[in-house]
Amino acid sequence: MTARVIDGTAVARRVREDVARGVEKLLAAGGTPPGLATVLIGDDPASEVYVRNKRRLSVEAGMLDQHRHLPGDVDQETAAALLDELAADPAVSGILLQLPTPKHLDSDALIARIPAEKDVDGLTTLNAGLLMQGRPGLRPCTPAGVMTLLDEYDVPLQGVEAVVVGRSPLVGKPMAQLLLGRHATVTTCHSRTRDVAEVCRRADVLVVAAGIPGLIGADAVKPGATVIDVGIHRGENGLRGDVLYDEVAEVAGLITPVPGGVGPMTIAMLLANTLTAATVQQGHQQGHQQGQG
Ligand code: NAP
Numbered sequence: 001m002t003a004r005v006i007d008g009t010a011v012a013r014r015v016r017e018d019v020a021r022g023v024e025k026l027l028a029a030g031g032t033p034p035g036l037a038t039v040l041i042g043d044d045p046a047s048e049v050y051v052r053n054k055r056r057l058s059v060e061a062g063m064l065d066q067h068r069h070l071p072g073d074v075d076q077e078t079a080a081a082l083l084d085e086l087a088a089d090p091a092v093s094g095i096l097l098q099l100p101t102p103k104h105l106d107s108d109a110l111i112a113r114i115p116a117e118k119d120v121d122g123l124t125t126l127n128a129g130l131l132m133q134g135r136p137g138l139r140p141c142t143p144a145g146v147m148t149l150l151d152e153y154d155v156p157l158q159g160v161e162a163v164v165v166g167r168s169p170l171v172g173k174p175m176a177q178l179l180l181g182r183h184a185t186v187t188t189c190h191s192r193t194r195d196v197a198e199v200c201r202r203a204d205v206l207v208v209a210a211g212i213p214g215l216i217g218a219d220a221v222k223p224g225a226t227v228i229d230v231g232i233h234r235g236e237n238g239l240r241g242d243v244l245y246d247e248v249a250e251v252a253g254l255i256t257p258v259p260g261g262v263g264p265m266t267i268a269m270l271l272a273n274t275l276t277a278a279t280v281q282q283g284h285q286q287g288h289q290q291g292q293g
Contacts (some may be wrong), residue, residue: 050189089224160184167188201222243255
């Protein structure tokens, strides 16, 4: 069997177009444009590229660019004060602190300054708790993007075996919660899991977010399974993921490529979250709130 390839670039474009239409509707209803404040601390080249793309695509969707850049040697108090200022600014609908922050800063303490209703990365304790309880809230962008891909390709979730490799607060844990919210039977693997391949072979839906290039090979995949590769690694031959694409594509039923799979969805979901945040803050009917799941 050769797997069908999930086109994350096309789905992400559709989500962004949908968000742009949502922004137009908000304005037509008397609202103001959503404002996205990306906060970049320091000059990490990869982070600069990510932030530049987020800013460009937010403007393309009709949003206001409220970007802030702090020097890499900024102290905790100054960074916290900037987040407090953005939290209080009514023109700022969403705040995204680009991670990782420089090592001398306490990024958890900085994230805690972001009000839950402006937490478009879905990383605050309140939004994580709402997800845990299956209540509406802003969801972390990458796992939310995976859910959108699964839905776009009509992947059944109710009652199926889902395995998530990775348990980070950014990807693995919220991913497992979102799948659980859709009634999958969810297992999480991590670095101490005894036999990752054996657990993965159970999966009808396998989501890999371990940050280890080529961790998952064909021996870890059930024939016909849906395989979602969240990993991104920059090598000499371009980008690759956590999944050995060529051999797994021979076994899986549906698979995401790297690049062009999950990656483009992350920014698209950030824009969707920013529109949701603006809509809720401005008291308009919410069209994009991600509810149960
Ligand atoms: P992370 O914080 O480093 O977490 C990695 C997780 O994988 C940890 O829970 C770790 O287990 C687990 N793990 C490590 N080695 C393992 C192994 N051999 N077997 C099973 N599990 C193992 O990384 P992350 O932030 O979640 O990101 C994961 C990957 O996704 C990275 O490649 C990152 O670049 C990529 N990513 C992509 C996007 C996107 O937009 N596509 C967004 C975010 C992240 P322990 O908890 O036991 O240490």
